[in-house]
Amino acid sequence: MTAGLLLEPVELPPEPIVGAAALFALDPAVAHLNHGSYGAVPLPVQAEQQRLRAEQERDPDGFFGTLPARVAAARTAVARALGIDPVRLALVNNVTEAVAVALDSVSLAPGEEILVTDHSYGVVARAAERRAAECGAVLRTVRLPLELAEPPDPQSALDGFAGLVLAAVGPRTRVVILDRVTSPTARAVATGPLLSALATRGVVTMVDAAHAPGMLPLAPEVALADFWFGNLHKWAFAPRPTALLAVGPAWGERIRPLTYSWEHERGFPAAVEWRGTCDYTAWLAAPGGPALLARLGPERVREHNERLARHGQWLLVERGGLRPLPGSVGVSMRAVRLPAGVAETEEAARGLVATVRQRLGARIAVRPWAGGGVLRISAQVYNRAAEYQALATGLAGLLKG
Ligand SMILES: Cc1ncc(COP(=O)(O)O)c(C=O)c1O
Numbered sequence: 001m002t003a004g005l006l007l008e009p010v011e012l013p014p015e016p017i018v019g020a021a022a023l024f025a026l027d028p029a030v031a032h033l034n035h036g037s038y039g040a041v042p043l044p045v046q047a048e049q050q051r052l053r054a055e056q057e058r059d060p061d062g063f064f065g066t067l068p069a070r071v072a073a074a075r076t077a078v079a080r081a082l083g084i085d086p087v088r089l090a091l092v093n094n095v096t097e098a099v100a101v102a103l104d105s106v107s108l109a110p111g112e113e114i115l116v117t118d119h120s121y122g123v124v125a126r127a128a129e130r131r132a133a134e135c136g137a138v139l140r141t142v143r144l145p146l147e148l149a150e151p152p153d154p155q156s157a158l159d160g161f162a163g164l165v166l167a168a169v170g171p172r173t174r175v176v177i178l179d180r181v182t183s184p185t186a187r188a189v190a191t192g193p194l195l196s197a198l199a200t201r202g203v204v205t206m207v208d209a210a211h212a213p214g215m216l217p218l219a220p221e222v223a224l225a226d227f228w229f230g231n232l233h234k235w236a237f238a239p240r241p242t243a244l245l246a247v248g249p250a251w252g253e254r255i256r257p258l259t260y261s262w263e264h265e266r267g268f269p270a271a272v273e274w275r276g277t278c279d280y281t282a283w284l285a286a287p288g289g290p291a292l293l294a295r296l297g298p299e300r301v302r303e304h305n306e307r308l309a310r311h312g313q314w315l316l317v318e319r320g321g322l323r324p325l326p327g328s329v330g331v332s333m334r335a336v337r338l339p340a341g342v343a344e345t346e347e348a349a350r351g352l353v354a355t356v357r358q359r360l361g362a363r364i365a366v367r368p369w370a371g372g373g374v375l376r377i378s379a380q381v382y383n384r385a386a387e388y389q390a391l392a393t394g395l396a397g398l399l400k401g
Contacts, residue, residue, distance in 0.1 A: 007317055007324050010310040012385055017296060017304055020381035031362040031387035033312070035378040036183070036211060036333050039234040042292055049239045049285035056281060067280055068263075071273055074284050078232065078244065081290035082213055084222050088252050090269030091283045093241035095210040097258065098229030099124050099177070101245060101272060102206050103131040105227075105256045110136030112174040117142045117165070117189060119182035124208050128177055142168040146185065146337065146369070149326040154191050161187065162194040173203050180209035180221060180230070184367035184374050185325060186309075186333035188216075195224035211235060213244065214293055215302070216330050222246050235332065237289030239282035245272065301381055305332035308379035312388035316377070319392035321399070325374065333378045338366070339399060343373025360394035362387065 023042040026032050032040065041049075056063040071091060079086035092098045108114070114128045118141050125141070132139040144161050151157035158166065165178065176198055178190035190207045198205050207225040212218055214236030222228045226248040232238035247255060247268065255268045263274035293301060309327075313334035316322045323337040343349040349366040352373070356362050365376040377388065 007310075007314050010307060010314045012307065012311055016384065017300065017381045020296060021384075023292070024382050026382060029361065030357075031360075031383075031391065032380075033377045033383065033387060033391060034363040034365050035380040035383075036186070036234060036376065037365055037378075038240070039231070039237070040380070040382070041233070041239050042237050042289070044292060045237055045239060045285055045288040048288045049281050052281040052284050053279075056279075064277070068270065068274075070284055071280060074287055075244075075269070075273075077287035078236075078238075078290060081287060081294060082218055082236065084218050084244075084246070088247050088249070088268070090245045090247075090272040091286075092229070092243050092245045092272060094233070094243045095121070095208060095229050095231055096123050096127075098227075098243055098245040099127050099206065099208065101255065101258055102227035102229065102247075103127055103175075104258065105251065105254055106175055106204055108132065108135035108137040108174055111172055112137045113140050113170070113172045114138070114175040114177065115140050115142055115165070115168055115173055116177050117144050117161075117179070117182075119144055119179060119185050119187060119189065120177060121179070121183045121208060121210065124177060128175075137174070138172075140168070140173075144187075144189070146325055146374070150188070150328055154188060154329065156193060158193050158197060161189050162191060162197070165189070165194060166197055169198065169201055169203060173201075175204045175206060177206040177208060180207055180216065181211040181328065181331055181333070183210070184365075184369070184376065185335045186327065186331050186376055187335075188328035188331060190221055190225070192220040192224055195221060199224065210243075211331075211333075214290065214298075215305075215332050226251060232286050232289060233282075236286075237292050238286035239289075242282050242286045242289075245269075296381065302330060302332070304381060305379045306330060308332075308383055308385065308388075309334045309377060311385055312377045312379060312391075315385075315388045315392040316375070316395065319389070320395045322375070322395070323372075332380065333376055335374050335376045337369075337371075338373040338375055340372045342399065343375075344368050344370060349373050355398065356391070356395070359398060360391060362391045362394075364391070 209230035263270040
C-alpha cells in the first residue's frame, strides 16, 4: 500500500448486470476504461436514431415540419426520466455550447470576477477567461488540493472543497462556475449546500454537470443553480451530441442564444434549441438513453459502476504502485496520481494515453498536473474487473521502464 490515503479493499459487485455488455458495439479487443470522456451509445439507441434518420430522408419537408413539437416532447420525456422539472429547460448540443450561452447571457462590469477552480474543464475555464476579458472582468482560479478528502456527509456540510470555494468569494465576485463532477479528478464540487450558500451571497452560479445525468441524482442542484448544464451523451446513454441547459427563474427572459434563428422571437427554450437546418435526430432519440437506464435499474447501475471504479482504483494502487486520490460518493470514476515527472505536461499526458492504448490495449484519461499527472478510470456496465487488473499490472511495468 502506498503512503497517503488508505484504501480499503473493494468488494466486487456480486454479479455483473447480465446482458448489459451486449448492449454496446464496443471493440472487444480494447479495454474501454474511459466512458467519462465520450460515453458509448447503446445499440437500441443507435437503432432508434437510424430509424429517425431514415424517416427524415423519406420526406424531409414533412419531417422538419413536425420537428418543433417532437423536440419539445423529447425534452419533456428526458426531463421526466431524469426526475427534473421540464420548465426552463432546453436541449443543447453539449456542455461546451451550454456554458457559452450561459456566459453570454450574464453581463459583467469591469473589475468583477468569474471564479473557476483548478479542476474545471479546460474549455469551460477558457470560455470564462474569454468572457471576462471581453467585459474587463477578471478570471480567478480557486485551488482545490488534490489530496483533500470529502467531508463525511457532503450533502449537508460546507467544509472540504465547499469551504475553499466560499472563502474565495469576495465583494467583486459575480459568477462562480463549479463542477458537479470534475473531469480530471472525478470529484464532486457543486453540492446543494454550497449552491445555497452562494445564492445567499448574490453570486450567479453555473454548474458544469457534464457527468451528472445518468450517473447521479440531479436534484437539488438543478433547481439551486442559476445555470446548470449536463451532457446526456456521457452517462445517460443518449446519442451525441445531446445535453440539457436548465436556467433559474431570473434568467429565462435574459438568455442570449448563440445563433439567431427563426425561433428567436419565441424566446427560451426554442430560441436556444433552433439553429436552422440541422440533424436533430440525436435529440429525438435521446429519451431512449434514460429509458434503457431505467430498465437496467439506475440504482443497480450506479452501485455497480461506483464499486467497479473503486475496485479499479484499488488495483492501480496495490498492483500499479500508484497513489490514490480521494473519490466522491456515487461517482463512477476514480483517479490516481502518477509519479513525479510523469505526465506533467499536455504532451506527456497525451503520450502516456497513446502508449497505454498501444501497449496495454486500454483507453484511459490522463491530465497533466504539476508533481505528477492524474490518471482517471471510468466504470460502466460493460466493464470487467479483469480489465483494470491488466491495466494495473501493465502500468507498473510501463512506469518502471
Ligand atoms: C466536466 C466536463 N465539462 C465539460 C465537458 C465538455 O463536454 P462536451 O465536449 O460534450 O461539450 C467535459 C467533457 O469531457 C467534462 O468532463
